[in-house]
Amino acid sequence: LSLPQATGKPFADLCLFGQAASMKVIEWAMVLAPYAVFGLICNVTIHIGIETITGVGAYAVSVLLGLFSMFLVYLLIVSLIGKYNPLHFLRGIRNAQIFAFSTSSSAATMPFTLKAAEENLKIDEKVSRFVIPLGATINMDGTALYQAVAALFLCSVFGVDLSTGEIFLLMITTVGASIGTPATPGVGIIVLATILSGIGVPPEGVGIILGVDRILDMCRTTLNVTGDLVAT
Numbered sequence: 001l002s003l004p005q006a007t008g009k010p011f012a013d014l015c016l017f018g019q020a021a022s023m024k025v026i027e028w029a030m031v032l033a034p035y036a037v038f039g040l041i042c043n044v045t046i047h048i049g050i051e052t053i054t055g056v057g058a059y060a061v062s063v064l065l066g067l068f069s070m071f072l073v074y075l076l077i078v079s080l081i082g083k084y085n086p087l088h089f090l091r092g093i094r095n096a097q098i099f100a101f102s103t104s105s106s107a108a109t110m111p112f113t114l115k116a117a118e119e120n121l122k123i124d125e126k127v128s129r130f131v132i133p134l135g136a137t138i139n140m141d142g143t144a145l146y147q148a149v150a151a152l153f154l155c156s157v158f159g160v161d162l163s164t165g166e167i168f169l170l171m172i173t174t175v176g177a178s179i180g181t182p183a184t185p186g187v188g189i190i191v192l193a194t195i196l197s198g199i200g201v202p203p204e205g206v207g208i209i210l211g212v213d214r215i216l217d218m219c220r221t222t223l224n225v226t227g228d229l230v231a232t
């Protein structure tokens with residue numbers, strides 16, 4: 001920025017090239033992805049059986065039920081600890097929730113989250129400008145819940161038996177992993193793959209649940225953003 005434009009141009013061009021080249025590689029990967037997921041699912045179904053596919057439905061419903069119960073806990077917190085009418089709260093945060101649902105990104109929703117907190121819920125700017133950006137980065141309860149359920153589901157698909165202690169450890173790991181999950185669409189599943197290798201499940205197992213991930217991502221992001229607003 002501080003160099004004359006003509007001197008800095010080659011570096012700027014190099015950066016642009018880097019971005020364009022990366023996007024091209026991602027484009028190629030995206031063309032292959034549906035075939036790769038199909039191959040992974042076939043492989044698992046051949047080895048484990050057709051119950052794998054039917055189990056995915058039960059898994060998705062479990063995640064949604066879990067997210068919904070967490071949502072009810074949030075409303076309880078709002079009314080019992082926050083001493084705020086939950087219906088007013090929901091009306092105030094509606095736009096942020098809709099935006100989170102449609103973009104699947106807590107980070108992209110942040111301007112709406114701030115607006116909901118400051119304009120609709122009348123929260124002091126000093127609080128919201130501190131809590132919301134921090135929350136968008138580290139507070140991902142929906143993601144933690146989803147990662148724990150997904151890990152347990154994949155453990156049962158691949159016949160990995162976890163003791164109560166290991167399940168407890170898994171819960172702690174997923175909470176830690178959710179803190180490290182970037183607030184962008186679809187990354188929760190990538191971080192999940194790293195958790196899986198730690199508990200003895202092949203990371204490519206995520207291929208089984210990739211098909212339903214988008215809708216679950218939309219729902220867990222909505223919960224993540226709701227959590228940020230509850231905390232604020």
Ligand code: ASP
Nearest residue numbers: 105106143183184187188
């Ligand atoms: N999409 C989520 C969020 O932005 C993160 C994830 O779970 O993939 O909050």
